[in-house]
Amino acid sequence: MNAGKAMRPSAAYRSLKTRLMAGEFRAGEKLRPDMLKDAYGISASAMREVFLRLAHESLLVQEEQRGFRVPAASRRRLAELMNLRILLECEGVRQAIREGDLEWEARLAAAHHKLVHIERKMRSAPDIAPFVPLWTRIDWEFHDTLLSACPSEVLRATHRNIYEQFRQQVVAGLEHAGFREETIPEHAAILKAAIERDVPACQAAIHAHLQVSRDEAGERLKSA
Structure with a gap:
């Protein structure tokens, strides 16, 4: 600055x-x-x-x-935030799929398009550090859009705060700020299930996408 x-x-x-x-x-x-x-x-x-x-x-x-x-990087804290985020995001997407209209689908597809663009650049970059701030913002935009049709303002506000704490822990404690080769198809699976209005498949895709953080954290972070 x-x-x-x-x-x-x-x-x-x-x-x-x-x-x-x-x-x-x-x-x-x-x-x-x-x-x-x-x-x-x-x-x-x-x-x-x-x-x-x-x-x-x-x-x-x-x-x-x-x-x-700045909060310390902690395996326990990351796991707790991950579990809470999964609960909120899975319930939020259940309601969003029920309430979302064609406009919601279009906004979600657009948010995913931006996410794919930045993630493909990260996949081929020798150093992803310059991309992390932008990726964090666009990743949030995708997950926020996913839940945007959920009518519960309290759920969405709580989800945002948990997302922010979770991302802070991921960036601090996991290799490559949590970005993996599998991240791209995982986001695609979430989009596909949401557009197809398949709640169980979308919830399973969210769970699969986020729980990987627990496995990686177990190798890199000490309990706190």
């Missing part, structure tokens, strides 16, 4: 959230509002409010008398 460029606190919040989800800061790293205020062009007090908001969403950890830090 360019130091000194003024930014609204709401924009600073969105930017810092994106950076946290993309793994720009190390897991467990301590962060202070005065470290980032100049980069965002806002006061230390406004930056602290941004930190507090992110801590409320569990994307930062607030430690009494010790400031803030």
